[in-house]
Amino acid sequence: ALALTLLLPKDADVHLVTHSRGGLVGDLICLWQRQGKALTAHVLDELFARDRTMAEQWGLGPRDADGYPAQRQTLDKLLAELDAKRPRVTRYVRAACPALGTTLASGKLDRWLSVLRFVGGGIVAESLIAFLLAVIKERTDPRSLPGLESMMPGSALVRMLNLDALRVDADLSVIAGDVEGESIWGRLKLALPDWFFSGDHDLVVNTGSMYGGARRLKPARY
Numbered sequence: 001a002l003a004l005t006l007l008l009p010k011d012a013d014v015h016l017v018t019h020s021r022g023g024l025v026g027d028l029i030c031l032w033q034r035q036g037k038a039l040t041a042h043v044l045d046e047l048f049a050r051d052r053t054m055a056e057q058w059g060l061g062p063r064d065a066d067g068y069p070a071q072r073q074t075l076d077k078l079l080a081e082l083d084a085k086r087p088r089v090t091r092y093v094r095a096a097c098p099a100l101g102t103t104l105a106s107g108k109l110d111r112w113l114s115v116l117r118f119v120g121g122g123i124v125a126e127s128l129i130a131f132l133l134a135v136i137k138e139r140t141d142p143r144s145l146p147g148l149e150s151m152m153p154g155s156a157l158v159r160m161l162n163l164d165a166l167r168v169d170a171d172l173s174v175i176a177g178d179v180e181g182e183s184i185w186g187r188l189k190l191a192l193p194d195w196f197f198s199g200d201h202d203l204v205v206n207t208g209s210m211y212g213g214a215r216r217l218k219p220a221r222y
Contacts, residue, residue, distance in 0.1 A: 001028035002078045008087050015091040020205065023097025024150060027161050027213050030089050030170035032082035035217065038165040039079065047156045048072045068156065071146070088170075095175040098205045099212030100162065101153030103197050161214050172220035176210035177202050 004025070008014070018026040031039070048068045098105075150157045160166075178200035181187035193203055200207035211222065 001025045002074060002081060004029065005078060005081045005085055005087065008085050010085050012085070012087045014087045014089045016089060017093045017095075018097065019095045021098060021147060021151060023094040023099060023213070024157060024161070026089075026092060026094055027097075027099065028078060029082075029087060030092070030168045030172075030214065031079065032086055033088065033169040034214075035167040035169060036165065038163050038167070039160070043163070044072060044075065044160070047160055071156065090171055092171045093173045093175065094210075094213075096177060096202055096205050096210055097174075097213070098151045098209050099158070100206070100209035101155065101158045102151050102205045102209060103153070103201075104204055105148055105151040106153050158212075162212055163214075166214045167217055168214045169217045171218070172213075172216050174211060174220060174222045176207050176222065178207045179203055 014029065016026045016029065048071065149155055152158070179190065179193075179202050181190050193201065197206055
């Protein structure tokens with residue numbers, strides 16, 4: 001988001017089309033049109049401090065929370081650059097955005113993979129699951145996989161963009177979807193992911209999450 005803002009001329013009329021996690025970037029670009037003082041230094045300090053607490057709850061040590069101050073500094077640069085450039089998002093189409101996070105990046109995935117590893121399924125399958133478990137453990141550290149960390153339900157970014165007091169005067173059209181099987185076999189194949197997501201989804205993002213994000217002063221389209 002900061003890299004994009006640096007490329008924009010002042011007072012740009014911006015049209016955005018985003019997909020999946022790109023919607024989080026788009027929502028950040030909309031923050032110049034924020035109303036009021038929802039994103040005060042005190043609020044941001046609290047959000048990122050709570051995120052350090054969350055990292056500790058995931059079993060990480062104090063050192064593993066070092067990435068959050070770096071995120072906070074980048075956010076401060078972004079807000080300052082947005083205030084200087086004043087980009088106005090007048091058309092915005094956001095498809096399949098994990099605006100409230102996704103179950104796929106939650107602790108539920110750890111538990112499911114651990115169960116599959118316990119059940120077994122051959123050396124290759126067990127090695128693959130062990131590799132995936134090692135990778136997703138890193139997602140709670142923003143220094144390693146900041147994109148995945150930002151998609152975790154309860155991450156600092158998700159909480160910030162969904163603050164009750166945050167309002168933006170930017171356009172928004174949400175495209176949301178739910179994968180469904182057309183045949184009995186198709187529905188059976190989706191039984192496991194339906195169970196995992198505990199609701200509608202597109203195999204990556206919970207459908208309900210696609211409707212989240214900062215509230216608009218003008219009604220959004222869905």
